[in-house]
Amino acid sequence: MSIAIYDELTASRTRFLRVDELCRLASEAGALPSAAELAAEARLPLREKKGLERQQGEFLAAILADPVAGAHVCHAMLLPHPDSKAKFSEYEKTGEIDLGGAHLKRQGKAAVLTMKNPAYLNAEDEATLPGMELAVDLALLDPAAEVCVLRGAPVEHPKYKDKRLFGAGINLTHLYHGKIRYLWYLLRDLGFVNKFYRGLAKPDASPEVDSTEKLWIAAVEGFAIGGHCQILLTMDYTLAAEDAYLTLPARKEGIVPGAANLRLPRFVGDRIARQAILAERRIDCASPEGRMICDEVVKPEKMDSRIEEVVQNLTGSGVVSAAGNRRAFRAGEEPLDAFRRYMAVYAREQAHCHLSPALVPQPQPLRPPRAAHLRHHDPRRDQPEARGAGAGA
Numbered sequence: 211m212s213i214a215i216y217d218e219l220t221a222s223r224t225r226f227l228r229v230d231e232l233c234r235l236a237s238e239a240g241a242l243p244s245a246a247e248l249a250a251e252a253r254l255p256l257r258e259k260k261g262l263e264r265q266q267g268e269f270l271a272a273i274l275a276d277p278v279a280g281a282h283v284c285h286a287m288l289l290p291h292p293d294s295k296a297k298f299s300e301y302e303k304t305g306e307i308d309l310g311g312a313h314l315k316r317q318g319k320a321a322v323l324t325m326k327n328p329a330y331l332n333a334e335d336e337a338t339l340p341g342m343e344l345a346v347d348l349a350l351l352d353p354a355a356e357v358c359v360l361r362g363a364p365v366e367h368p369k370y371k372d373k374r375l376f377g378a379g380i381n382l383t384h385l386y387h388g389k390i391r392y393l394w395y396l397l398r399d400l401g402f403v404n405k406f407y408r409g410l411a412k413p414d415a416s417p418e419v420d421s422t423e424k425l426w427i428a429a430v431e432g433f434a435i436g437g438h439c440q441i442l443l444t445m446d447y448t449l450a451a452e453d454a455y456l457t458l459p460a461r462k463e464g465i466v467p468g469a470a471n472l473r474l475p476r477f478v479g480d481r482i483a484r485q486a487i488l489a490e491r492r493i494d495c496a497s498p499e500g501r502m503i504c505d506e507v508v509k510p511e512k513m514d515s516r517i518e519e520v521v522q523n524l525t526g527s528g529v530v531s532a533a534g535n536r537r538a539f540r541a542g543e544e545p546l547d548a549f550r551r552y553m554a555v556y557a558r559e560q561a562h563c564h565l566s567p568a569l570v571p572q573p574q575p576l577r578p579p580r581a582a583h584l585r586h587h588d589p590r591r592d593q594p595e596a597r598g599a600g601a602g603a
Contacts (some may be wrong), residue, residue: 379436
């Protein structure tokens, strides 16, 4: 049934539809909850939602599970966002643009993308999602930029005042207050996160055959928690401050950590990946395990200068072969069809996790972390709003 609807809405796959537009049209056709029903649901805290979005999850999971339709929707999500062309005209004038949740600036041969949500430790939410995808598109489309750099902006929280942080993952305050919709996960992981890894697709060629892509350099300062740790698994070169750390507390949060279950074992092996995802294992960037994910560990005060050196090293001999080598790596480690199959499982399981009553426990008082070798203090607990919403559970 889902495939028949998909073929009808896409005119037998001659028309590309992003997942939000696809669900909107399926809703208008009566196959999914109506816009009015979803709007009413969106006003409720997460614990009070009726779970209407599970139908979207089942619908998308069925499409992604089909080799032909699933590949087509993955292709659609890798195309430049419909707003990218207009935003690129604005960016091209000065080589700089602020997109809300992201800031992009051309610096020499690099396009530097800075992730921004300073009031929430640079966490990701509905407000950051559109700007991030547009910024990734513009960085890849910029003909004057040979490589791309990704880092976090300085934040406002008193404990980290004016310190750059790579990012705190999903915004738990917004999640538990029902301000993050289910489709956010699919738009994120089929969209800009997959564009980091696969580049921008073209409408007339398979993404595995032709794409617009560049090398990505990540600069990890402070911490990369949850979704920000997931992002590192798509990068070509990762610099990390020697005091930075990584965590993937998705099991504790009650959700599936994007494509980390697919990608993290390639870096650190199955056992450590399971410990990180299922048992809250913290990975210090300077540790042996951290160096399996991070290419280089530097003193925090040396980060700016080292970024410049890495950009120079990667562009000094030209980057003509970068796209070809990236495609060759992907052919062996994660073909698009493997990603499609994973995302079919993810679409279904994330819908059930996101809307599970167990996701939002009753708020509990903070307790000191236990079993330090496996558990860690989550800095997001430092936000009073997050504690009140249950983030400290």
